[in-house]
Amino acid sequence: MTSDEPEKQVSGKGSDERQLVNEAPTSEPQPLARHSSLVTCHFSIITRSPEETVAFGRELAKELQPPCTVLLEGELGSGKTTLVKGILASLASVPEDEVTSPTFTLVHEYGPEGKLYHVDLYRIEGARDLATLGLDELLNREATVLIEWGEKFGEDVPRPCLRVRFEHLGHDERRITVERQT
Numbered sequence: 209m210t211s212d213e214p215e216k217q218v219s220g221k222g223s224d225e226r227q228l229v230n231e232a233p234t235s236e237p238q239p240l241a242r243h244s245s246l247v248t249c250h251f252s253i254i255t256r257s258p259e260e261t262v263a264f265g266r267e268l269a270k271e272l273q274p275p276c277t278v279l280l281e282g283e284l285g286s287g288k289t290t291l292v293k294g295i296l297a298s299l300a301s302v303p304e305d306e307v308t309s310p311t312f313t314l315v316h317e318y319g320p321e322g323k324l325y326h327v328d329l330y331r332i333e334g335a336r337d338l339a340t341l342g343l344d345e346l347l348n349r350e351a352t353v354l355i356e357w358g359e360k361f362g363e364d365v366p367r368p369c370l371r372v373r374f375e376h377l378g379h380d381e382r383r384i385t386v387e388r389q390t
């Protein structure tokens with residue numbers, strides 16, 4: 209898939225009604241799960257509420273096989289933590305209200321076996337700061353590591369991962385672009 213392809217939208221009010229819908233008028237609504245090539249392509253969707261972003265996080269979670277790093281990029285308030293709520297709800301049954309950006313602690317660990325981490329690099333300044341964090345060790349584990357402010361890694365990402373970029377389109381609209389890095 210290329211970035212020239214039509215943008216897609218997540219729609220539906222409840223978790224049972226989620227659908228990924230092509231904007232092209234001829235296409236039928238398709239369940240997101242049918243996009244099993246999710247992690248091998250580059251595509252964008254638009255969500256129109258936090259609930260839709262959480263729902264998309266739940267769907268994205270189904271595609272994450274550890275070891276796996278997810279770099280979440282975009283300005284403050286663009287929806288990174290909201291997506292993480294959906295991913296953690298799906299992978300570890302974490303209640304949404306227990307998920308916050310680990311802005312001060314930097315790393316939150318979930319699950320019984322140390323296999324799921326939520327990292328926030330907001331306060332990290334530069335490669336030197338990054339090196340002192342001990343993230344290398346985390347990234348060498350058979351774990352799923354979700355990293356907010358992933359752009360702070362630059363191009364130096366140590367293993368295959370997804371890059372997920374968030375753009376604030378105004379009001380409650382967000383464009384979320386998912387790209388696999390090899």
Ligand code: ADP
Nearest residue numbers: 255256257258261284285286287288289290380
């Ligand atoms: P970040 O982690 O990128 O700083 P958060 O996910 O913490 O952002 O915050 C996003 C804010 O925007 C929340 O207050 C959320 O309710 C609101 N919001 C409104 N519309 C959306 C949307 N479509 N997707 C995600 N968040 C949204």
Ligand code: MG
Nearest residue numbers: 288289309356
């Ligand atoms: Mg956040």
